[in-house]
Amino acid sequence: MPSVQPLSYSSYRTYLECPLRWKYLYVDRLPEVPRGYFTFGRVIHSVLEELVRPLVVPTARRVSEAESQRTLDDWQTSLPPTRPGWMTRAEMLEVYDRAWLSDGYGSPDEEARYRAMGRDLLGRYYDHLVRERPQPVAVEEHLEARWDGIPIHGYIDRIDRTPAGGLEIVDYKTSRELSHEDARDSDQLSLYQVLVQQNYVEPVEGLTLYHLRSLKPLRARPREPTALTVLHDRLGTVSDGIRAEAFEPTPGRHCARCDFRSRCPEFRAVPAENEAALRGLVDRLETLRAEEGKIDLELKRTAADLHRAAEELGVHRVPGTHRVAVRRREETWQYSLDAVRPLLERSGLADRLGAGGPEEIRRIVRDPAVDPEVRRRLAEAGARRVKWYWELDEPNGDG
């Protein structure tokens, strides 16, 4: 059994979606085809890291270290208020140009569109940063922890000091759409909360997905312990699955963007020499399924026609050429427990209700020792369902 490496958010999410894809990525280390939007996200993150890092004043206390020597006042003095001392806008855009990667774009046009969008987005973010300077205590910080036996880790885009002296976790997003629900429900932010809680002394006071395209911080409150327990259970399931080497393919819509379809058993092609024989079986299956549906429908219609005729004639046995059709009756009762229970309680019969099934109630209705008025009212609380069906018997059978 493999030892489970610390789980990151993306490793956890990949396993939940498809354990086999997880194996291809994390055990077999197969490369994925680069995609433009991922490349774009990486480039923007690296520029933001360079841009914001000079603002960092590491005043938050790490659990493992002695108290930091720096104080909140360091922010007030470390940067001039009018011009950010870390990088000019032009310098930032130079960093962007140097960091640019062309991997994964579908066409030069698409790459050019993304590149222009990145310049615009970074320019607007820069202005925003000048206006509302954050107080980061860390950027792109790699944190590890053992969460009740489960090793976890993650890279956190930014950890800010809040006005009250706590910590706010910020995760940048370059995606098109993002809502407050995303921030509220994000397992990624929950995992980061645990990582920060276990590594820092100061409390986590906020969780933020920062939507870069709109410059909107989508804020959520720190998770309650019960919500974290749910995540811990899911991480435990993932961790157990990895340890047990449970790597079954789990197909779904996500297969459309999986790079391993050619080797996945779910999508493996039938060898050419078996194709004809198997095609014949599939076609036969299709035909039989269609006939099965038709036969079922016709069976119901014929039984209903026979039932109507037998009702009119008042007969229960109808001879055919070889067999005799015998009409059978099945009766079931249904009771509303809301009506039955108070009646039985008032009559001192509550202990006879048992699991409250119709058979238990019918037994009370039929019991001559029970007050007739109670039995009558119980019977009224029930609804009788009668179902007729046909059996085929031998001509001389006794039915």
Ligand code: SF4
């Ligand atoms: S193609 Fe689908 S089922 Fe197969 S590994 Fe990829 S995600 Fe899993």
